[in-house]
Amino acid sequence: MNLLNSLISGLSLGSVYAIIALGYTMVYGISKMLNFAHGDVIMVGGYMSFIMTMYVGMNGWLALLIAMAVCTLLGITIERLAYRPLRGTGSLAVLITAIGVSYFLQNTALLIWGANPRVFPSLLKGSEPIRLAGGKLIISQESILTIVAIVVIMVALTLFVNKTKAGKAMRAVSEDNGAAQLMGINVNQSISLTFAIGSGLAAVAGVLMCSAYPVLMPTTGAMPGIKAFTAAVFGGIGSIPGAMIGGLILGIIEIFAKSYISTELSDAIVFACLILVLLVRPTGLLGKKVSEKV
Amino acid sequence: MKTKFTKFAAAAMAVVMAFALAACGGGSNGGGSSEGGDNVLKLGGVGPITGPAALYGQAVEKGAKLAVEEINAANPDGVQLSFDMQDDEHDAEKAINAYNKLVDDGMQVLVGTVTSTPCTAVATEADANRTFALTPSASAPDVTEGHDNVFQLCFSDPNQGVASAQYVLGNFADAKVGVIYNNSDNYSSGIFSKFKAEYKNAIEETTFTSDSATDFTAQLSTLKNAGVDLVFLPIYYTEASIILDQAKKMDYAPKFFGCDGMDGILDLEGFDTSLAEGLMLLTPYTPYSEDAKSKAFTEAYQAAYNETPIQFAADAYDCVYAIYEAFGKTGLETSASMEEICEALIGVFTGDFTVSGVTAESMKWNANGEVEKTPKVCEIQDGKYVEK
Numbered sequence: 001m002n003l004l005n006s007l008i009s010g011l012s013l014g015s016v017y018a019i020i021a022l023g024y025t026m027v028y029g030i031s032k033m034l035n036f037a038h039g040d041v042i043m044v045g046g047y048m049s050f051i052m053t054m055y056v057g058m059n060g061w062l063a064l065l066i067a068m069a070v071c072t073l074l075g076i077t078i079e080r081l082a083y084r085p086l087r088g089t090g091s092l093a094v095l096i097t098a099i100g101v102s103y104f105l106q107n108t109a110l111l112i113w114g115a116n117p118r119v120f121p122s123l124l125k126g127s128e129p130i131r132l133a134g135g136k137l138i139i140s141q142e143s144i145l146t147i148v149a150i151v152v153i154m155v156a157l158t159l160f161v162n163k164t165k166a167g168k169a170m171r172a173v174s175e176d177n178g179a180a181q182l183m184g185i186n187v188n189q190s191i192s193l194t195f196a197i198g199s200g201l202a203a204v205a206g207v208l209m210c211s212a213y214p215v216l217m218p219t220t221g222a223m224p225g226i227k228a229f230t231a232a233v234f235g236g237i238g239s240i241p242g243a244m245i246g247g248l249i250l251g252i253i254e255i256f257a258k259s260y261i262s263t264e265l266s267d268a269i270v271f272a273c274l275i276l277v278l279l280v281r282p283t284g285l286l287g288k289k290v291s292e293k294v
Numbered sequence: 295m296k297t298k299f300t301k302f303a304a305a306a307m308a309v310v311m312a313f314a315l316a317a318c319g320g321g322s323n324g325g326g327s328s329e330g331g332d333n334v335l336k337l338g339g340v341g342p343i344t345g346p347a348a349l350y351g352q353a354v355e356k357g358a359k360l361a362v363e364e365i366n367a368a369n370p371d372g373v374q375l376s377f378d379m380q381d382d383e384h385d386a387e388k389a390i391n392a393y394n395k396l397v398d399d400g401m402q403v404l405v406g407t408v409t410s411t412p413c414t415a416v417a418t419e420a421d422a423n424r425t426f427a428l429t430p431s432a433s434a435p436d437v438t439e440g441h442d443n444v445f446q447l448c449f450s451d452p453n454q455g456v457a458s459a460q461y462v463l464g465n466f467a468d469a470k471v472g473v474i475y476n477n478s479d480n481y482s483s484g485i486f487s488k489f490k491a492e493y494k495n496a497i498e499e500t501t502f503t504s505d506s507a508t509d510f511t512a513q514l515s516t517l518k519n520a521g522v523d524l525v526f527l528p529i530y531y532t533e534a535s536i537i538l539d540q541a542k543k544m545d546y547a548p549k550f551f552g553c554d555g556m557d558g559i560l561d562l563e564g565f566d567t568s569l570a571e572g573l574m575l576l577t578p579y580t581p582y583s584e585d586a587k588s589k590a591f592t593e594a595y596q597a598a599y600n601e602t603p604i605q606f607a608a609d610a611y612d613c614v615y616a617i618y619e620a621f622g623k624t625g626l627e628t629s630a631s632m633e634e635i636c637e638a639l640i641g642v643f644t645g646d647f648t649v650s651g652v653t654a655e656s657m658k659w660n661a662n663g664e665v666e667k668t669p670k671v672c673e674i675q676d677g678k679y680v681e682k
Contacts (some may be wrong), residue, residue: 002515005544009511054564092393104540105342119564129543140543213508214539214564215532223505258512263501264477266512 004137006259007252012143012212014251015150019205020228021235021243023198027175029193029238033091037078038202039225040105044217045071045203046120046210046220047113048150051236053121060123060207068204070281075199077194084188085211102222109218116219120210149208154244161240170194174238217259227270234274245285249273311477313609321417327479335621337362337614338401340392340416341408345383346483349558350606354408354430355379356599361614364594373461373628377619380396386415393419401425402632403639404622408606410434410480417444426636428617430609433554434480438663443636445643447613449578454553455488455528457669458576462551463493469549472498472522474513474537476529480506482525483527485528485553491529498522502533510537511544518546524534527552531559538569554578558604560677568678576669579680593653605653612651619649 020042025036052063082101086094091227114167125143161167172180173190181187210216228247235246253273257266277285334432339358341351362375378399380392389412390525393404404427407413413432416482420427428445429437435452438444449457462471469495490497498520500513514537516524525548527534534556541547549572556575560567581592581602591611595603617639624638643663648656654667672679 002519005515006512009509013509048562110344110348115352117349117562119535119562119566121564131545131546135545138544142543157530209508213536215536217532224508247627254506255509255512258506258509259515263513263516264503267503267506 002259003036006255007149008139008143010255011248012140012146012251013255014211014227014231015146016209016224016247017149017228017231017251018206018244018247019153019201019208020224021232022153022240022245023202023205024229024232025235025237025240025243026194026198028232029240030170031083031087031191033083033094034098034229035083035195036095036196036229037101037105038198039072039221039223040109041071041078041199041202041221042206042209042225043216043218044074044105045206045220047109047218049205049207049210050118050120052214060121060125062122064204064207067207068200071203071206072200073198075195075202079192079195079201084191102225106218106222108190113218115218117215120214122211122214123207124211124227140212142208145213146208149204150247153204154241155157157197157240164294165293166190166193166198230274231285234277236281236284239284239286242284242286249285275282300414304674311469330626332374332672333628334374334376335618336400336402337375337617338393338399338404339377339379339397339610340382340389340396340404340406340411340412341379342384343379343381345385347384347409348602350419350431351379351381351384351408353604353606354406354610356595357430357603357610358405358614360591360595360598360607361611361618362569363598365454365614365618373618373621375614377405382409382412384409384412386412387676389413389416389421397423397425397632402628402630402635403617404428405610405617406634407429407432410437413437413444417441420444424633424636426617426632426639428613430613431606434484436480439583441663442640442661445659446665447609447616447657448665449554449667449669450664451484452488452666454669455485455490456492456521456528457552458528458553459492461671462526466524467550469524470498470520470522471495471526472500472517472520472523472548473526474500474502474510474517474529474544475527476507476533479529479601481530481555482528484512486526489526489528497526507533508536510511510540513537514541514544514546517548519542522548522553524549527556530555531557535559535562535565535569538573539566542569550572551575554605560674561602561604567674570674571676574671574682575674575679576671577605577679578667578670579603579605580670580672580681582678583681588652612649612653612657615651616649616657620647623647 023038048067048070049063052066053060057175082097089158124141129140130140131138169185169190173187231246232243233243254266254270257269341354342348343351360375362377366374366428382392389407393416404425407416408431411433413429414436418657426443431448433448433451435450470611497532500516552575557577559570620642622637623642626638643659644661648658650656658666671682673682
């Protein structure tokens with residue numbers, strides 16, 4: 001029973017990592033940049049949803065939609081103002097800019113909302129956990145929601161990328177930027193679309209994460225952002241199913257390490273697993289092998 | 295990866311700032327001590343006004359300012375106080391820069407710094423420069439150790455750990471005790487090590503780090519499976535609120551017992567206070583106290599800032615009054631230099647000086663700079679602190 005309880009906690013935590021990791025991996029796939037501000041977009045999504053439910057008095061689900069809209073706009077704006085002018089200037093400049101944007105968002109949030117932590121109203125506020133096997137196996141409804149959400153998002157994204165014209169354009173750009181442009185694909189638009197989707201998902205991740213782990217602060221997104229980035233690398237950065245698998249595995253390892261080995265060493269164990277995977281498969285679990293032509 | 299870059303960036307910034315400050319220092323040091331003329335004692339504060347610990351720095355700034363305004367209004371012809379708060383973002387490097395700036399601006403007494411790690415760094419500087427420092431809230435023992443000029447108004451971490459253990463031994467003698475503490479944090483692990491030493495019996499230990507402070511289900515299941523019925527939480531209320539929420543979701547309802555870091559949990563916006571029902575904590579100040587001094591402070595603070603004070607604000611408020619009263623006993627003029635005031639105040643504080651404030655009656659200090667006052671144990675009932 002404990003094993004099952006841990007597994008469910010792990011899946012729930014892993015699903016949150018996975019949704020965040022999707023944002024990292026999509027942006028990396030298409031523009032070969034690490035958008036470190038992604039974790040902070042999650043935080044903005046959390047605050048938007050918090051404001052809409054607590055101050056405007058909206059239904060949680062409606063608030064989620066508004067948070068998604070705001071984050072989508074924010075993602076497009078960040079890309080347009082901070083990253084696009086630097087495209088083609090080398091990866092280090094963009095990386096530093098991304099870190100800058102991350103701090104900018106954190107500190108702006110601190111200015112607007114202050115440092116006081118807030119307790120996020122869960123999407124499923126007041127829901128009773130489900131008790132199975134005579135109360136030995138307890139599953140919170142938030143866990144189920146998060147796990148269902150990642151599956152739905154995964155399926156929808158895969159369909160979108162493979163079946164729609166915009167999705168195909170995105171894949172073409174990620175395959176070969178220059179060639180895609182020559183084929184008449186609007187590269188800028190494709191990248192903007194990727195940021196829009198990634199940031200919209202960040203809002204979903206923010207709301208789900210805060211529903212399960214209910215404290216909201218300006219730095220809320222930072223650490224899960226780093227963990228999710230690890231998950232994306234774990235699964236193979238650039239690969240959409242990889243992000244999901246990486247996230248889930250990372251969450252499960254983390255919870256199992258805490259439950260059965262040591263709460264002190266759990267992060268060390270997570271990162272040791274990452275190193276092991278990268279030693280065996282340098283591009284991550286589902287990463288594409290890039291063969292250089294000689 | 296990010297930490298690596300941020301550290302690099304921070305290091306680069308620190309170098310740049312050190313140069314900038316060195317340049318400033320050379321120019322303005324001449325006008326060092328005080329402007330003279332008007333009878334003003336210049337207090338300085340250092341603490342996190344921005345960054346993750348901003349809540350504490352902001353509370354200290356507000357509490358200290360309130361005390362300064364009251365003192366100035368009560369006695370317009372006597373010694374007047376000024377208070378300048380500088381931001382350190384809970385970073386040791388920035389705290390030293392902030393402290394140097396205050397010294398350049400003629401600060402005479404330091405109220406601070408607010409958090410322990412920066413305070414340990416500033417204590418060394420202040421010792422070398424001979425600045426008297428009374429910290430409202432930096433509770434680590436390193437803060438005062440080896441520095442005769444640094445005093446604490448809050449309980450030191452070891453004292454909190456010892457007091458908690460004694461209370462648990464005395465009141466929950468049969469309980470099976472477990473703990474969840476943050477082993478990447480000085481405050482939390484400091485309290486716990488003293489608790490453990492004092493408690494002596496077996497404790498079911500679980501830990502987390504600041505980087506993994508989102509999911510506590512693993513720790514809670516460990517405690518639950520071990521049959522723990524009293525969980526000691528020497529941690530801050532932000533994490534504690536998640537722990538209470540997750541414990542409830544897994545039908546686990548032990549007695550939770552926290553220290554002063556737990557204070558503020560009821561004022562968390564959006565927090566379901568019913569989760570904290572029965573939570574016990576060791577705290578020097580509660581906004582619900584019926585004590586006349588506490589009540590007057592809480593009301594004045596609410597009127598001035600339209601928010602309920604946390605204990606950091608109360609500590610800072612007491613700090614300013616303690617310094618003001620001790621300064622009166624030194625017999626010095628406000629035109630005295632920082633060094634003179636420092637030596638005189640050390641004499642007063644280590645003598646038989648006592649002061650009553652919001653956080654305790656008749657506080658005394660020992661030569662180590664630690665405060666001696668009685669801790670209060672409160673239990674949360676119906677969303678309020680009830681003194682035990």
